[in-house]
Amino acid sequence: MAQTSQNKKDLAQARTKTNFDVTDMTNYLYGGPANVEQRRYIIDLIAREPIFNKDDWPWLNHTDAVKRGIAMSTRLAEIKMEHELNDLDFATMVEAIDDTLPILLHNGAFIPVINSQGSDEQIEKWIPLAEKYQIIGCYAQTELGHGSNLSQLETTATFVQETDEWEINSTTFTAAKWWIGGLGAICTHAVVQAKLIIAGKDYGAHVFVVPIRSLDNHKPFPGIQVGDIGPKAYGGFNKMENGFARFNKYRIPRENMLMRFSKVSRDGVYTKPPHAKLSYGSMVLLRSVLIRQMALYLSRATTISTRYLTVRRQFNNPTKRNDTDINPGLETQVINYPMVQNRLFPMIAQSYALFAAGSVMMEMYIGLMTGLSSGNIDTLAEVHATSSALKSYCTTIAAAGAEECRKLMGGHGYSYFTGLAHMFASIVPSNTYEGDNYVLTQQMARYLLKEVKTARTTPNKVTPYSKYVLLALNRDSFAHARCSVAKAEDWLNPDVQLAVFEHRCARLATELSDAVDAAGGMESTTWSDHNIECYRISHAHAQYVMVLWFIQSIREARNPEADEECRASPEAIAILERLSNLHALHTIQTNLADFTEDAYFNPSQCQSLRAQVKSLVASIADQAVGLVDAFDHPDFLLASALGASDGDAYQRLWDKAQTEPLNRREVCDGYEEYIRPLLKKHGELKL
Ligand SMILES: Cc1cc2nc3c(=O)[nH]c(=O)nc-3n(C[C@H](O)[C@H](O)[C@H](O)COP(=O)(O)OP(=O)(O)OC[C@H]3O[C@@H](n4cnc5c(N)ncnc54)[C@H](O)[C@@H]3O)c2cc1C
Known part of the structure; x- marks a missing residue:
């Protein structure tokens, strides 16, 4: 106990040495008091919601974590709409939640890509649906065989002039989309990078809005094989269902190609973008x-x-x-x-x-x-x-x-x-x-x-x-x-x-x-x-x-x-x-x-x-x-026994260890099965 109060004393004592106004410094970092207040308000909004409690995270397996991630995602979407929050506020909510959720690529990539690469009509069609979360999107570029080398992507979008459609096809096994955040479970749509083919000519990778799951029952559409790629390194991205998808000659309308810069007309005429790098905005x-x-x-x-x-x-x-x-x-x-x-x-x-x-x-x-x-x-x-x-x-x-x-x-x-x-x-x-x-x-x-x-x-x-x-x-x-x-x-x-x-x-x-x-x-x-x-x-x-x-x-x-x-x-x-x-x-x-x-x-x-x-x-x-x-990170955000603002490190670490489920039993699970037989292998021992 004496040690614990010394911990607190040490941190309090260190604070007395500060020779500048911490609030002033925080304002400098975040661009003024209004931004600081807004950030605090948003973090508090998240901290008050039980679904964002972080206490049991270390004990969740991937399956449970993804379900939690989906629950957190939907609540996040509701809060954004209830409070009419903007993109910066959304980013602060994500910061406060401190985990990668299935819905993140919806706001982080799906919407920005449509906004920057969609024509005005396409923006008008897709963005209101996306902003109300009537559709949930992800960004599907990487494939099993290629990521960095965009020019060698193997997914194709072939123009079918008779029906005015694109036929999306994973031409090979390695063409499967892979690593796609949100694709494994939550998304209904994806913006997909695929090689655009017209009359046998390859025009390189372009972006298409592709419906993935039914808006009625969330089942993947026929012609799409979709799933989760499994657990990731260091237990990271545990609540995110990074996914795979294979397309088998799957049809989407021609207007689902994003056409702000490059365009394809009804009769299959391709117009290239005025500048090769215009799509770099997102x-x-x-x-x-x-x-x-x-x-x-x-x-x-x-x-x-x-x-x-x-x-x-x-x-x-x-x-x-x-x-x-x-x-x-x-x-x-x-x-x-x-x-x-x-x-x-x-x-x-x-x-x-x-x-x-x-x-x-x-x-x-x-x-x-x-x-x-x-x-x-x-x-x-x-x-x-x-x-x-x-x-x-x-x-x-x-x-x-x-x-x-x-x-x-x-x-x-x-x-x-x-x-x-x-x-x-x-x-x-x-x-x-x-x-x-x-x-x-x-x-x-x-x-x-x-x-x-x-x-x-x-x-x-x-x-x-x-x-x-x-x-x-x-x-x-x-x-x-x-x-x-x-x-x-x-x-x-x-x-x-x-x-x-x-x-x-x-x-x-x-x-x-x-x-x-x-x-x-x-x-x-x-x-x-x-x-x-x-x-x-x-x-x-x-x-x-x-x-x-x-x-x-x-x-x-x-x-x-x-x-x-x-x-x-x-x-x-x-x-x-x-x-x-x-x-x-x-x-x-x-x-x-x-x-x-x-x-x-x-x-x-x-x-x-x-x-x-x-x-x-x-x-x-x-x-x-x-x-x-001055960084102004509240204890909820830090989620740290050692770095909490009161300095009570040992007490907090002790308290946290008591929450370990193993400690609920006096004799551990596995004693009868494994430990006892080993100890008794050579008979009873009296010491
Ligand atoms: C957690 C996570 C989330 C992701 N989410 C998404 C997502 O939502 N959507 C999506 O589309 N993708 C996603 N990705 C995929 C990611 O964008 C790619 O994995 C990334 O761009 C790297 O590409 P790569 O896998 O092809 O790496 P590779 O290019 O295969 O790299 C392998 C190694 O080769 C080296 N290398 C490759 N080319 C060269 C070169 N020319 N010169 C020198 N060295 C080279 C690299 O440095 C690396 O060491 C995600 C990946 C991760 C890990």
């Missing part, structure tokens, strides 16, 4: 949403770790921040060890940077869609490439970060009751879906290769975030460029930091361009040989824009002329600047070879960089608990 949306989701995930993981490590005590080793002078009988709080701080605090900084990246990426998406609606495709390529690069980088660091947070918490970190195990299982596949994180980096690389060429021919046409390619135009001076840092404080100058990231991107892009040109160009058969460099430049670019956007968001928060919602107090700005410095410099330190291999950094700069990172990490220590409190 993909950009999904990737932009993912970036914000990663901010929420990593900030939750760091909240749990920071709070637990503040109350966890091990050894009596003195550290600079040891509080044993006040409490001589106590061991050291684990969070005081520099090694722990060095692992944890850069991830807090990364979480803040992810929030900024999520906001800017969403603004870019909205700008893109506004442009597209008036036929302006100027930003399409850049926004698409940026969202691909960031999706790959942000989901990579969030998954790695969640696992690091688990390790930071030692043995108890491996308990389900941390709230991290479930979260980790949910984050990990984000590295694969919406584009495999390695394959996806080729998008940004291809884009930058074009930018390098543009820089040489029409430099004024280089797009804003790749302007750095201009730095390398003069090969000779670029080869001799050196980092300007002369003394350790110079590292804290945001302009110096940005120059460093720009130099690295310019070099990697130019080197890749030279290598690709020497090997015969982007379309040559040797393109795959450059995959490793594509990954490198894509992640370098993502790191650059993340550093840039975090710096810009702080500048905005400091600007007295900016909107009130964007501004923050001087105390909050001061700590944000420290976080931004830590984020930028720690990212450089983690990738140091990239900055030294062309002698851009010299050895003494490397040393002063490390010293600066160490000092920044230490400077965060007193603010860590306040910084994670």
Whole structure:
């Protein structure tokens, strides 16, 4: 009991050290008090509904979990309609529920795809039905044999002119749609990617709205074999019925092909889209949403770790921040060890940077869609490439970060009751879906290769975030460029930091361009040989824009002329600047070879960089608990015995263990059957 109250005291004591207004910081993160209030209101709405209670989740098998997932899905839909909630509110409900539900792809992909690729008449027909959940949809692209390589999908949609229909066919065994969220049980319709064939000619993959199950009795229509693909890794996506489907010459009307961009007329004439990438809008949306989701995930993981490590005590080793002078009988709080701080605090900084990246990426998406609606495709390529690069980088660091947070918490970190195990299982596949994180980096690389060429021919046409390619135009001076840092404080100058990231991107892009040109160009058969460099430049670019956007968001928060919602107090700005410095410099330190291999950094700069990172990490220590409190994740959302807001970690962990069903019996099930026969094999024993 004494230990328990010490836990609470430790967290409360840590909070007293916070020297900025936590509410002010929360407002900065979520874009103003109105957004914060709305998020709290929505999370509370979910927390009050018994169907969303998380207590028995670890003991549900896949079959029971899917049924629960369906029940949760339908309640989610009802709440959305009852309260007339918008898409952002829906996303917050999903965040609060904290599990992937069968209905998620309905709002997350089915509706956005129809909205972005359907004609006005198609939107008018399908969207009202979908918004009232009179139909429930999913997004079926991936097949058993192909996912990344969209051009080789084997499902066909063949135009049957006599009846004005498409015949959807899984031409081979490997053409079966696979992994499709919502297809296994809940959906009535799917938007299906299939190769469009007219009079024997293949026009490539297009999107079709395909009825899957009867609206009367939910039975699959004849000609469709549909089911669930089974349990998934780490027990993740347990409530989601990712499904398969095979089509056997299944007919749908011609108007079920989504025809905003490409069209097929009654007499079978195909009109191609005015721009090959016009259909990318919905993909950009999904990737932009993912970036914000990663901010929420990593900030939750760091909240749990920071709070637990503040109350966890091990050894009596003195550290600079040891509080044993006040409490001589106590061991050291684990969070005081520099090694722990060095692992944890850069991830807090990364979480803040992810929030900024999520906001800017969403603004870019909205700008893109506004442009597209008036036929302006100027930003399409850049926004698409940026969202691909960031999706790959942000989901990579969030998954790695969640696992690091688990390790930071030692043995108890491996308990389900941390709230991290479930979260980790949910984050990990984000590295694969919406584009495999390695394959996806080729998008940004291809884009930058074009930018390098543009820089040489029409430099004024280089797009804003790749302007750095201009730095390398003069090969000779670029080869001799050196980092300007002369003394350790110079590292804290945001302009110096940005120059460093720009130099690295310019070099990697130019080197890749030279290598690709020497090997015969982007379309040559040797393109795959450059995959490793594509990954490198894509992640370098993502790191650059993340550093840039975090710096810009702080500048905005400091600007007295900016909107009130964007501004923050001087105390909050001061700590944000420290976080931004830590984020930028720690990212450089983690990738140091990239900055030294062309002698851009010299050895003494490397040393002063490390010293600066160490000092920044230490400077965060007193603010860590306040910084994670500012993420504003309530206990319901964290669902964590170790990371709850009162710090009562041991008591909560104890209480949770008592709920384990095994503990309902004094003698375990299996004693008579297995244990007793073994113990008695050699006769009765009296000791
Ligand atoms: C949880 C989950 C949910 C999903 N939900 C849906 C859904 O609702 N709808 C849907 O349509 N799909 C869904 N998917 C499928 C998902 O989008 C694909 O699995 C994903 O895009 C990866 O494609 P793939 O499976 O073909 O991987 P592959 O391309 O087969 O990748 C296998 C390996 O090969 C590597 N590789 C492949 N090509 C290259 C290359 N050119 N160069 C270098 N390396 C390469 C990859 O990096 C990877 O390591 C889901 C997947 C998961 C895991």
